[in-house]
Amino acid sequence: MNSSPAAATGQNQELGHQEPPFSSTPVEELLRLVAKAARAHQLYLPNNPIYRGAIDSLRAGFVALWKETDEVTLVIAETEIQWYGSPVTKETSKSTDNLAWLFFKDGVRELTIAQGFEENEVVVFLEMIQRARKANADEDDLVTMLWEADFTYLKYRYVDVLADGSGDALNDGRDVAPVTPEQVQEAARQPVEPARTASTIVDMADFDATLYFLDDSEIDYLQAEIAREYKQDLRVKVASSLLDIFEAQADAKVREEVLANLQTAMVYLLTAGQYRGASRILREAALAAERATALIPDHKDQLARLADRLSTPEVLSQLIQTLDATSEPPSREELGDLFDQLRPSALSTICQWIGRIRSEQIRQPLATAAGRLAALHTNELIRLIQDSDREISDEAIRLSGIVKAQAAVPSLGRIVNDPDASRRLAIVQALSEIGSAGAMQALERVLEDADRDVRLTAARALTAKAHRPAFPRFDAIVKGRALREADPTEKMVFFEGFGAMCGDAGVAHLNSLLNGRSFLGRREDPEIRACAAIALGRVGTPKAVEALTKSSGDADVIVRNAVGRALRGSPSASSSS
């Protein structure tokens, strides 16, 4: 219901002249609780006990008030809120912290709150106060917020501070030629003319109003259409419109504007978490770059830069952090779609962040994208291996192994003697996974590395490939004294490597270790004998089997078990059995 400003003032004055029906204490208390709850709403999350306490107190304040009345009308003045002409809250400052000023400055002059408001609407109201306090001049004011909230238990009266006049007088601004009653009478009785905008005779079918009733299927159709309206992704549709405009309009200025708007739309899409939409736009932008006629190079570049922008460290790192922080991350498929649009320049950022990601749902598609980029852009990968940022370089090293990037071997080889053991291990693992001849060659150099894990990883990789060029190193290690001091696993790894590469030429040495005795008749240490047995098993020739068979009934259980295992695994033993 509209009323004039004078009438509104009159009403307020009228209220002001009436005697209050009860003491103002519960109203004052209520406003104090509203202010307190508004602060709590601003400072704490809803599950915080302080917040909950403030809301509970506020509700209790309403309950106390409803014992006196069913509704309360508050008049908003500049710095105070009045009830029956007397201030019930007053603050001198004209800041948004002052509830009176917050409402007053947007034009709200009266609030009437009814019983029931405290149940659900009060929380929406507090949220609104918070929004209004933070809003800048361009954002919605409280009158619009109140309108949109459509409260059931709160009425408000406002002065429209945006209105700058009542509007112009209403008329269609034209003169019509005067007509006499006789002319009117004659025209009314004239038969219908055929030309348009002249008389039109009624169609009798029009009198069948049922023709215009919607049947059930039509109602269903409209409901489905309305549901579709609110399900559609508006941003994507607008971006599609922009790309259509871009393709259809050859004017350079128009295209320039469209490109700027597309960039804005992309930012909004990403901000809103519309990743599928964003990836679709990037795909469509690539199409537009191919299809648009008379496209100048700069515009083509700008289209390409849409995807480039997503791959820049500042954008991508924000995106990754946002995704990792969200409680409801998008599906892997949706993220996969988006990450498919990343450019090689994204690899550095991915390498920097992937190790920090906590959510597997984010890490997995990002790792897939990293793998794709690393495999397709090895130059970028090599560059990153040499990056001064250790996080990036380490991840690039790991990636080079995952994608078996042979081109990365020289770079990896150059840093395989890095002072940091963990880094050397990562390099060795990458080289092992690459598995090329060059990689194996690089691994040979670390068989005697100071770090046990590095040595073992390299030895295992060389053993797995039976990389014969490495045999002299294995031979020296197996026959050297240092290995005797190593733990059983390391001994076993090197013996296995030796066995995998030596052939019959090594059987004599291994036989002597397994079955031989010293000058004093003592046998080798059981661990060395077991390692020799396993190595003989790897050799697998009849000669090796023969050597193994000699100890098949050995008294030492470690040796006997190793021999048994070696015999079972040996191809010659299997074929002879």
Place this chain on the structure above:
Amino acid sequence: MTNTELTEVGHAGPDSSSDAVVRRAGRQLIFVFYGALRAIKLYPVENAAVEKALSELTNQSRELLSSQGELEIRMAGEFIFINQTRLRLALDNFGSFSHLLALFRGSGVGSVTVAKGVTSKDWLIFLSLLQHGGDDPSDRLDEVASKLESAGVTSFLLAPPTDSGADREQDKERAKRTYAESVTATRDLMESVRMGGSPNIKKIKRVVQGIVDQILNDETSLVGLTTIRDYDEYTFTHSVNVCIFAVALGKRLGLSKLQLYDLGMAALFHDIGKSRVPQNLLTKTTGLTDDEWPLIAAHPWLGVLALFQVRGAQELPYRAMIVAHEHHMKLDLTGYPRPIRERQLSVFSKIVAIADAFDAATSRRSYQSVPFTPAEVMNELKNNPRRGMDPVIVKAFINLTGVYPVGTLVVLDTFELGVVHAVNPLQEMLSRPIVRIISDSMGNIMHPGTLVDLADRTPDGVFARTIIKTDNPDRYGIRIGDYFV
């Protein structure tokens, strides 16, 4: 100058859960009420269908009486209240709502309070009396009440409508203010875009909120003002008119208040692209050349770009951009501009397209000195599939505007002239609108004239007045808008 606004509040009961119960049970009550009315109209009273319908109505009313302790069915404007709860109008109930509103209005009944002991027989008598039409509504209330009394029915307490003539006048004044402010705000916005500025849409939001409130409370006043069609301000009044028609149609389709707001915003902005078209082309009185037409036809996509300029939205006005882009596309995606990518037209675009076509064709513009009559346009929209309008929405639009839309000049079989004032609230009387008689049979023009309902019958049961033709008001020296201001 400023104005004040007091929002409409459906004062609910003491708790919201009770409110929801009343809303649900109330909707059901209206549904069975309407079902019983139809059954009584279609079958003899002994028929099982009538018995069943009355039994459902009795049970539903008793259920409400038992849970709420009271039952009042009240009509206010275009709303139905059960006790103090306003029922929500939706697509699946607007037929029954509309029928009941019209029936109560026609009977001069504003509210009926139902007593606890109500029986099926009581309902049968009451509904039969309600459906007996013909007399002046102001007398009908007393007539129905006295007949109920003489039939020994004491379960219903009838009261007249509470809205007074002063209220209606106030509604009309408020509509005028809303309309005028809307035109001003739209002009400011479009001129700001034309000057290359970044207009703030806060004011436009307020305007659309006003239009939605107005349409929800009193549709007739605002729709009537669309007939003014200010020639000099065509682009701005057209945008406001399209907004009004779209919101009114959206209301008919059961959109919620916030959905109407979305639709209204989109509709008001639909032609914003024209602010980037050279002014001389928009006002050109002769036909457009081959070089000029593409500039005019660019306004839909220019609208998308222009809407990126506006400030003050929580986010960009995407829905408005889509509607601006699509409002000249036809259902088969011909029209202009031709989309390149796959696209499904938004239902809001389809609504705005119809409102736009209707208002544009019925307006006098620089290149259309003689506008089409509303009836002609309606005929074209519904019968010419090449217009590419959604036939279901056209049907709903006719349901909204009636076969003879508001502002149509009609000649009656009495040779009186009339201006269609409002669609008849009785659904089956779409071709018999409420008409303002503006000349007598002798051709004497009257101002403001008198309102008559073309559904009214003479004592012998025939219609008192019937439209025989529609005509161009210029032939009679009539400015239609004068009868709505």
